[in-house]
Amino acid sequence: MPEGPRASPGGEGEETEGGKKHGWAEKAAKRQKEKGQERKGEETKKKKREGGKVRHEKPPRFESLKEEPEVEKTEEGERRGGGKGVKEEEGGEPESGGDGGIKEEREGSGLGKSESVESDEKVKVENGLEDEKDTKTKAKGAKPAKRRKAKEENAREEKSKKASEKLEKEGPAQKRKTTEEGDKKKSKKTKTGENEKEKKKKEEEDKWKWWEEEKTEDKVKWKQLEHKGPYFAPLYEPLPDNVKFYYDGKSPMKLSLATEEIATFYAKMLDHEYTTKEIFQNNFFRDWKEEMTEKEQEIIQSLDKCDFKEIHKYFVDKNEARKALPKEEKQKLKEETDKIQEEYGYCILDGHREKIGNFKTEPPGLFRGRGNHPKMGMLKKRIMPEDVIINCSKDSQIPVPPEGHKWKEVRCDNTVTWLASWTENIQNSLKYIMLNPSSKLKGEKDWQKYEVARRLKGVVDKIRSQYRGDWKSREMKTRQRAVALYFIDKLALRAGNEKEEGETADTVGCCSLRVEHIKLYPELDGQEHMVEFDFLGKDSIRYYNKVPVEKPVFKNLKLFMQNKDPGDDLFDRLSTGSLNSYLQDLMPGLSAKVFRTYNASITLQEQLKALTNPEDNVAAKLLAYNRANRAVAVLCNHQRATPKTFEKSMQALQAKIDAKNQQLEEAQAELKRAKADHKAKKDVKSKEAVEKKKKLLEKIKEQLEKLNVQVTDKEENKQIALGTSKLNYLDPRISVAWCKKFGVPIEKIYNKTQREKFAWAIDMADEDFEF
DNA sequence: AGACAGACTTGGAATAATATTT
DNA sequence: AAATATTATTCCAAGTCTGTCT
Incomplete structure (x- = not known):
């Protein structure tokens, strides 16, 4: 039976490290830094990538492009990889037209026919290629370290900022009190005429036909935004006394609250494949240990000796019990969640009641990356009000934080669409609370997206003939761009931004394809110029495809792959940034992903x-x-x-x-x-x-x-x-x-x-x- | 020009709700 | 009515891309 599309992670172990207590941000940053140092040069791209591959073929591709006339059959198109005429840098002597000056090439020897000028250039080019490769590789290696450092600093600053803000917050805190009062009054009021009034209002607003209103081409996303803030994940409920944890088969061990909570995260996942993975186990154990008391740390030395079975069973049973509940009880629970939805699930935006997409903060747990993710199993910490930035309009009812807590910040930025945000501790990136897709803000954007794609329809022919022409460009950069764009257009590949190595699973898109991801076959299955793609894309979903390409593309690919290692970038002169700014010039609003939509x-x-x-x-x-x-x-x-x-x-x-x-x-x-x-x-x-x-x-x-x-x-x-x-x-x-x-x-x-x-x-x- | 953070879209799996069968 | 299958919804990870800073 075919297996699922997911990548099967290799089972490499990862370093473990004890450590004293730190603040969360610091911990994460520290870990990142350490990892970075270890990683530096520890393994080449290639080595690291073995392992991660997946099986399972894709059904035959659907051809999205009409057959296009073949490129002119002159020999120019055939110039061999590295052939003269491909310039590394701009400003070479002006050559006639698109591929002027480029003569034929022969497979194999590369000797003989070349005229002297050409040979010279060829040398130049090849050198250039080497250099380029170097620079890019170097840059890539250096970047992550830099970024990590920056992040670390950020995290630290964040901390001290928080501290100082605590003091400043007294002001806003007062304000909050007053709003609280106002809130109470309001809720009393609404209780009286509740039903009809609300229903009417609801109906009316459900039908807000924003698309009939005039569009504002503005940076301002709203004039009024009022909401209740996020709904926080329920606090941890300690295990009943009869549910026990055992270490090393000995008598039961009573865990401290924090330690126990994290143990339950793991216990809940016991029958999930994740828990069999070494990376997952190591990451979990390291993070878990850090939250343990000293005493616990002393005792609990190895995850293998931990027995979570009782805890696991407890949750399984609990789950079943919940399912088996009599229907009145279920009804009751349902009503409760409905009530929460009603209270926290909506906001007022420019006078209309709009549904929020995700109004709950994410509960703490263990990070489940996809594919072969280096951070799988790490502890995802609980989001506290102190982590949350609230965004709403100045004159609105400022949401009230849970009792005894404060918001990290309340701001009024009407150039963004989010209602609340916080920084997540695994990747140190932002998470947002935003509106539901049915909302105006989302719908309008969606509509606009399709309008951009429709505009592409008008110019796509021009763009296609342009990139076909660019296959013969004198400039390497241009050729790479042209070939990449051809893939993006023909195969609907994603742009493929660069990623921080070691921070995420190793996946690629078009611009980040590496030599190892494609194979060239002059002939395959009775077709000429076949390219076989095999790589892990977004979410570590395997992309496997054999496509016939046009001759110049094939030649170019050969050229791009020349003198490169499997782990080197195929398009070493191309970045999504430069590709997109090129596209932007061709048509306002155009970027790589528009081709997918189109x-x-x-x-x-x-x-x-x-x-x-x-x-x-x-x-x-x-x-x-x-x-x-x-x-x-x-x-x-x-x-x-x-x-x-x-x-x-x-x-x-x-x-x-x-x-x-x-x-x-x-x-x-x-x-x-x-x-x-x-x-x-x-x-x-x-x-x-x-x-x-x-x-x-x-x-x-x-x-x-x-x-x-x-x-x-x-x-x-x-x-x-x-x-x-x-x-x-x-x-x-x-x-x-x-x-x-x-x-x-x-x-x-x-x-x-x-x-x-x-x-x-x-x-x-x-x-x-x-x- | 490149790095970066921020903001927003896209993505499949997990879970809950509902429909269908036994 | 319980068990199962199917569909809808939620969840949250992982992309893209732009504006700003250096």
Whole structure:
């Protein structure tokens, strides 16, 4: 059976380190620093990367590009890697036109035909290449250390800032008191006329058609923003006394509260694969030890000797008990969460009540990175009000922090869309509380995104011919950019920003591809100029694809790979930054990811056109839709692990079909009999019987058809995830228009949440909308 | 020009809710 | 009504990209 798409992490161990108590930020920073030092030069990229590879092939790619005329067949296109004419630096002697001055090349020897000038240049170029490589590698090596240091300093500053702010905070604290009072009054007031008033208000605002209002091309995101602040994760509840932890098989050991809490994080995950990974264990144990009392530290020396089984069982049981609760109890719980949602889940934005996306702070736990993440298992600390920055309008009811606590800061920045933020301790990055996708702020942005993609439609031909021309550029930088852009366009690859080595899983996108990620085949499977991609992309999802490329691209790739090690960057002269600023010049608002959006949406539109048969019933039309959607998901490489119950449910479905077939046969036989009967009797009654049987037969046929469609759909969808493309890449107006045109109810395509998110599109697109 | 932080989008898995079957 | 399968929602990690600073 094919395995899931996730990368299987190698099991390298990592250094462990004890340590005294520090503040959190400091601890994290310290650890980063230490790691950095160890890492320095400890392993080459290549070495490190062995291990991480995954299996499982992707289904055949969907071709997103129309066949384009082949490049001119002159020999110029063929100049061999490193061939003259490719300049490292700008300002070389002006050469005629695109590829002027570049002569042919021969595979292999590289001798003979070259004219002297060319050979000279070639040397130059090759040297240049070496140099370049060096610089980039060096830069890369140096950067992470620098960054880490900076971060560390930040963290420290943060600390002292906090301390000094504590004093300053007294002012705002007073204010808060007054707002608290105001709040009380307000809540009393609302209680009286609550129901009708609120309902009315709600309805009205649910229907806020912001898309009918005039757009403001402003940096200002809102004029009014009022909310209650985040809802904090519940505090830790100590284990009951009868649930025990054992160390080294001895008598039970009573843990301090903090130690116990962290132990439960691990215990809860016991039957998860994560806990079998060495990195996970090491990271966990190190972080855990740091939170232990000295005494505990002395005793608990090895994770292997820790017995969490009772704790684990306790949570499993608890979970089951919760599930088995009588329904009144469940109802009660539900009401409670609804109440919380009602209170914290909404904000007022410019006079409208808007749903918040994630109004809860993330609970503490163990970090679960994806793929082979070096930080998996680290302790994710509890977010306290003192960590949280609140953003709201000045004149609004400032949210009240939980009793006895203060906010880190309250600010009024209307150029950003977040309501609250905090710094997370694993990567030292910011987390935000933002609005739900159904909100104006998100919807407008989404709409705008598709408008940019539609503008790309107008210039994409020009851009394509430009990058095709650039394949022959004299400048290495330009060529690399042109080839990269070709991949981004043709294969819908992500841009591929640089990442901090050792801080995250080793994944790449287009610009960060390394030599080891592609293989060139002059001929493969009967096709010429094949490139085989095999790398881990976002979320460590494997991208595996064999594509025929155009000859100049193939030649260029050869050139780019020349004299490089497998761990070197393929596009060593290219960064996402320079690529994007180039794109920005071609079309305002254009960046690499727009190609993904554009190609996804245009593909959906084309596929819908090609696959939909107006005569079909709704089920068949839906299959067509799903197939079109699937084509996009394949293009974007959106994969999922095969659902656990897949085989089983497939069999069940098949059984159903068999049964239906049986029914069909019976119905046919019965119809036949009825017809014969009618022929014999010629009376009204027998005629009616025939009609009845006919109808039944039709019905069964239809049901069977539906089942068959289901099977097909399911089978084709086995390892493909449709959600992401539907939610993020496909202009909803295409789908809405399709629904309207072919009489498919919108609910068949979009569920409630999706309809909320795409309300703007549902409202504005008519059946002849064209992307 | 490059580094960086910040802000925002994109992503699959986990979990909860609901529908269907037994 | 319990068990199971399916779908919706939540969760939070991991990308992209821009503006600012140096």
